[in-house]
Amino acid sequence: MPTPPLPPTKDRILDAAELLFADHGFDATSLRMITARASVNLAAVNYHFQSKEALLDATIARRATPINHRRLELLAAFEAEADGKPVAVENLLDAFLRPILEAGSMVPRLIVRMLYLEQKPVFKRIFERHLQPIVQRFSEAFVRSLPHVPPNEVMLRLLFVMGAFAQMMSSAGALHVITEGRFPALEPARCAAYLIAFSAAGLKAPPLGSTL
């Protein structure tokens, strides 16, 4: 009986990098931490990828591509269902959030951290490539679905939604600790329905208008 085939080196590196980047961030994750966890030689990273930044890019790309594909699929389905009328904001939020939440527990933390929280030039490039086009597409849908809110105010409110989502992903687990046990320990994804209810109410609130 042959030894169970380990995943190829390249995939083991990606798996380890995904977990460590998600947990500790880019700067605080060294290539040595990655190679140790992947049981791979240090030099293998620079052989398969060219640099630490290129590894980050590959890590994000592997996950973001199918998620974004699914997002557009769901959006199209909701739009077909609405038959020309604006889609309910709850459905737009669902189409945007469900694919990333269903991608497994580390993936959202990785993407959130990388795309919303970090600020280095690398991340700006990654954002432009992997999130910008999707955000554009969804923004337009949100603007159509919120006719009583000025477009710029919709954009600002969507920024708030992204922040609430990021916070949920990165520290919903901490609520159990902060509240000294009063809040149940539940996975971030279990909070999604609460996030959608909260966000939908905020998005639909009467606009302030004026300066935007």
Added chain:
Amino acid sequence: MPTPPLPPTKDRILDAAELLFADHGFDATSLRMITARASVNLAAVNYHFQSKEALLDATIARRATPINHRRLELLAAFEAEADGKPVAVENLLDAFLRPILEAGSMVPRLIVRMLYLEQKPVFKRIFERHLQPIVQRFSEAFVRSLPHVPPNEVMLRLLFVMGAFAQMMSSAGALHVITEGRFPALEPARCAAYLIAFSAAGLKAPPLGSTL
């Protein structure tokens, strides 16, 4: 005429550290970057503070202490005004957010980054010392002001509010770029009224209940 007196070394270090930690985060800021900007010798940092982590702590403490004092002052004023009745959530949000927004442009970015975005053990200790007690106090007020929402759901929604606030602080400026100029370039603080309107609506939404 004497040369204009420079601030003491210790304060110059704190000023430089505040700016750099806010812009680049803790890991990406080296002591050498700080001493260069402060025009101070490298060894001065370890003389006045003991370590990089202790410097971070001092940087946060210098700003957080007066802000938290002001928050409690405003909260007490609103509670006195309400005369035993629950305070309007808009006022609670105002009492929590206004002091940090009035503290100058870098201060909120520093505190937000340190207390919400970073995850190292150092930051956990800083959070427990400088934000935990305030959050506790305000949570209770929010729970009283939202009698139709279960306490645990209030806590979760407050987490969303914190996330929206953090996102506004760290990337409201980017909206001008992302929208290719359609969104006006305005300071994060100018968005505060919009954040409060959004958050108040989200907080007051009908609760989902069930699993929390």
Added chain:
DNA sequence: GTCTATAGTCGGATAGAC
């Protein structure tokens, strides 16, 4: 493709003169 070995850099922290 995978390893060892190492170059080259930069980090935080400290010793000791002034």
Added chain:
DNA sequence: GTCTATCCGACTATAGAC
């Protein structure tokens, strides 16, 4: 209190044997 000089560890990246 402030400086120079330096230690020592960790890092990314690469060269070159197998």
